[in-house]
Amino acid sequence: MTQDQHGRSTAGDQPPSATAAEFDQEFATVAGSSGLRRVWQAASPDLPQEIEPYSFVSVGLLGHVADALGLSPGTTLVDLGCGRGGPGLWLAQARGARLIGVDFSAVAVQQATDRAVLFGLAERARFVVGDLAATGLADGAADAVVAIDALHFAADPTASAREAWRLLRPGGRLVLTNWQPRDPVDPRLPTRMGIDWAQTLASAGFAEVRVEARPEWHELFTRVFQVALEFGDPGQDVGLASLQDEARRALPMAQLVDRVVGTATRPGPRPGGQASLQNAPGTGAVHG
Numbered sequence: 001m002t003q004d005q006h007g008r009s010t011a012g013d014q015p016p017s018a019t020a021a022e023f024d025q026e027f028a029t030v031a032g033s034s035g036l037r038r039v040w041q042a043a044s045p046d047l048p049q050e051i052e053p054y055s056f057v058s059v060g061l062l063g064h065v066a067d068a069l070g071l072s073p074g075t076t077l078v079d080l081g082c083g084r085g086g087p088g089l090w091l092a093q094a095r096g097a098r099l100i101g102v103d104f105s106a107v108a109v110q111q112a113t114d115r116a117v118l119f120g121l122a123e124r125a126r127f128v129v130g131d132l133a134a135t136g137l138a139d140g141a142a143d144a145v146v147a148i149d150a151l152h153f154a155a156d157p158t159a160s161a162r163e164a165w166r167l168l169r170p171g172g173r174l175v176l177t178n179w180q181p182r183d184p185v186d187p188r189l190p191t192r193m194g195i196d197w198a199q200t201l202a203s204a205g206f207a208e209v210r211v212e213a214r215p216e217w218h219e220l221f222t223r224v225f226q227v228a229l230e231f232g233d234p235g236q237d238v239g240l241a242s243l244q245d246e247a248r249r250a251l252p253m254a255q256l257v258d259r260v261v262g263t264a265t266r267p268g269p270r271p272g273g274q275a276s277l278q279n280a281p282g283t284g285a286v287h288g
Contacts, residue, residue, distance in 0.1 A: 018153070023105040026242075027084060030054060031111060033239025035231065043227040044220060050118040051086035055149035056221040056259070061177065062090055065146060068175045068263045071095035075143035078102065078167050080132055080160070081150025085112025088146060089119040099125040100142070102135045133159040140169045147176040152192045161204035168266040174201070179257040180211060186256055197262045206264035213258035221259050225251050 018026075030036060030052075040047060046059050065087075071077060073096030079088030082101030089112070092099035099121060101112050109127045116125040130136045132147075132154040145164045154160040164174045181194050201209045225247030234240040 020104045020106070023103075024107040027054075027105055027108045027111060029239045029242065030084065033237055035234055035237035035240025036243060039224060039228050039231065039240070039243065043224045048090065050115070051090050052084060052115075053086050054083045055087065055177070056217075056224060057087050057148060057177070058216075058220050061217055061220070061261070062087060062094075064261060065148075065175050065177065066091050066094055068261065069095075069144040069146060069173050071097045071144055073097070076100065076141065078135070078137065078142040078145045078164075080135070080145060080147040080164060081153065082112055082127060083108050083148075083150075085115055085125075085127060087148045088112075089116060089121055089125060091146060092121055092125060093119045097124075097144075100137065101125070101127040102130040102132075102137070103127070104129060104131055133163050135163060135167065137167055139166055142167045143169055143172050145172070145174045147174070147178075149177055151176055152178055152195055157195055158200050158204055161201055161206070165205045165266050170266055170268040172266050174206065174262075174264045174266070176262045177217075178260055178262065180213070180260045181257055183256070188253060189256055193257060197260065201262060201264040205266070207267040208265040209262070210264075211260050211262045213260045217259040217261070218254075222251065222254050225254075 037049070037052065040053065041049065044058050047053070047057070051057070069077065069091065071091065076098045077088065077092055077100070079085070079099060079101040082088050082103045083105070085101050088099055088101050091097070101109070103109050103112070106129050109129050112127040116122050119125075128136065132151065133156060145167055147164070151157050151160050161174070168174065176197070178195070178197060179193055180197055181189050184194060184196060186194070198209050198211045225243070228240065228243045228247050231240065234244060
């Protein structure tokens with residue numbers, strides 16, 4: 001998977017990284033697409049409609065992320081690459097946390113700001129324009145950091161992981177969702193989809209690093225694409241047409257990657273050596 005012309009993760013050759021202007025256009029298209037909303041209602045009917053995800057999330061996956069973040073009432077969550085805000089707003093609402101969302105798309109930031117009221121978070125959430133590796137937020141601004149399908153878009157994923165480390169207070173957790181190759185040297189995958197997340201997070205100074213894959217997370221990712229194609233002619237719905245184009249590229253290569261959740265902890269002052277890696281017990285494939 002690479003990006004389509006608007007920057008989403010797709011299969012095939014990797015084009016240049018999408019710009020903020022391209023993401024602005026994409027988010028404007030997404031907001032006006034009834035077809036995309038119908039796809040999500042069919043593919044994940046238990047997902048609250050107000051989330052309107054731009055990423056591949058389910059209630060189960062978001063619940064897993066919420067548990068891993070260790071949020072509690074009054075804590076502060078920073079959402080890196082927040083997009084239109086839905087998943088981060090849901091996480092903050094579910095755990096009584098404050099939310100700061102960061103995205104380099106000014107259109108996404110405005111949409112997220114406007115949508116906070118749908119979650120009852122108009123007074124507890126704010127969204128700012130910033131880069132994944134240079135958010136402009138203060139050191140230790142966050143009790144937890146989340147990145148939903150975002151860090152692989154960074155020009156330097158390790159630099160973005162270091163930014164997450166900087167934002168966290170000691171003991172704070174970073175949780176990301178993304179994809180990881182089943183074969184790290186598979187030539188069919190672009191560089192963006194070949195990231196070793198365990199190594200990336202460890203090299204940024206994190207400890208207790210775990211990267212876990214579960215079949216149900218991967219199944220949702222493919223089901224969204226399959227449902228989009230089953231809808232047939234998109235008519236004038238540009239958002240649905242774009243998702244269908246993405247599906248045609250992504251589905252043939254979907255079995256080359258795992259859908260993963262990575263978790264890591266800032267242990268305190270940046271360690272002089274490499275952070276430890278910890279394999280996750282229990283269900284699913286674990287890398288690290």
